[in-house]
Amino acid sequence: MPDLLVELKDRVLYLTLNRPDKLNAMSAEMMGGLLDNLNRAATNPEVGAVVVTGAGRGFCAGGDIGAMRERNESGRDGAAQTIEERVASLRRGEEASLLLHEMPKVTIAAVNGPAAGAGLSVAMACDLRIASDTARFGTAFAKVGFSGDYGGTWSLTRLVGSAKARELYFLGDMISAxxxxxxxLANRVYPAASFRDEVHALASRIANGPTIAYSYMKANLNAAITHEFKELLDREAWGQTMTARTEDHREAVKAFLEKRNPMFKGQ
Structure with a gap:
């Protein structure tokens, strides 16, 4: 079985991390596939939203600890690569987090079970995090002597504030959904028994919504993290003007006046 499962359903692209025997710990195949599919989805008009989730009982345990031990005990750690080469390799993998954060589609982490380490970082890079009531979240890096990667320190600080982010990183404790x-840190929590259906209902609602407007919204919300208020006013004025020219806007106004649901086309 491949380490990443790909399915398009009702305009929702599901990317399922698929190493359930290892709580979906990352592999080169998994992360390469994730990056490739995110790149394609970013410009695919058939994809209205992206959901990243995990197979089995976990979302993603982060790095593969067993593989780390084998590497450390074999004495091959770093032998075949310079430090610069290893940094560059990790940085290429981290592009998955950047794409989840910046691509012009709404991205959703469906956290069905434990999300730890870089797995949590990937979830936090998404626009929304929908959790099963059996999910657990933890940075975990301190427990294996790592400092953290995949953008987690940036994302967690902005989601929960600096003080709490420091606590969660330094202690590495797992927290409940x-x-x-x-x-x-989580937007919504659903019972495990209905989790998949609840996620699909929410994701398909977004995927079949005004996707052009969503792309401008996402860009503005991302800019709001670091830009000044005046710059946001300029961006909003531009986005509002551009979305006013879309077929989706005209359809939505007509549907509102006719007291019916709009039929968006992403145009």
Whole structure:
């Protein structure tokens, strides 16, 4: 079986991390496939939203600890690559987080179970995090003597604030879905029994919504993290003017006045 499963359903692209026997710990095949599919989805008009989730009982445990031990005990750690080459290799993989954050499609992490280390970082790079009530979240890096990657320090600081992010990184404790919801780390929590159906209902609602407007919204919301208010006003004025020219806007206005649901086409 491949380490990444790909399915397009109702304009929702599902990217399922597929190493359930290892709680979907990352592999080169998995992360290469994730990056390739995100790149294609970014410009595919048939994709209205992207969901990243995990097979089995976990979302993603982060790095493969067993592979790390084999590498360390074999004495091959770093022998075949310079430090610069290893940094460049990791940085290429981290582009998956950047794409999830910046691509002009709404991205959703469907956290069905434990999300730890770089797995949590990938989830936090998404626009929304929908959690099963059996999900757990943890940075985990301190427990294996790592400092963190895949953008987690940036994302967590912005999601929960600097003080709480430091606590979660330094201690590495796992927290429940309900605590993640209270902190703002998770957007919604659903019962495990109905989780897949709830995720699909939400994702398909977004995927079949005004996707052009969503792309401008996402860009503005990302810019709001670091840009000044005046710059956001300029961006919003531009986006509002451009979306006013779309067929989706005209259809939505007509549907509102006719008291019916709009039929968006992404045009």
């Amino acid at each position: 309900e605590e993640a919801l209270k902190l703002g």
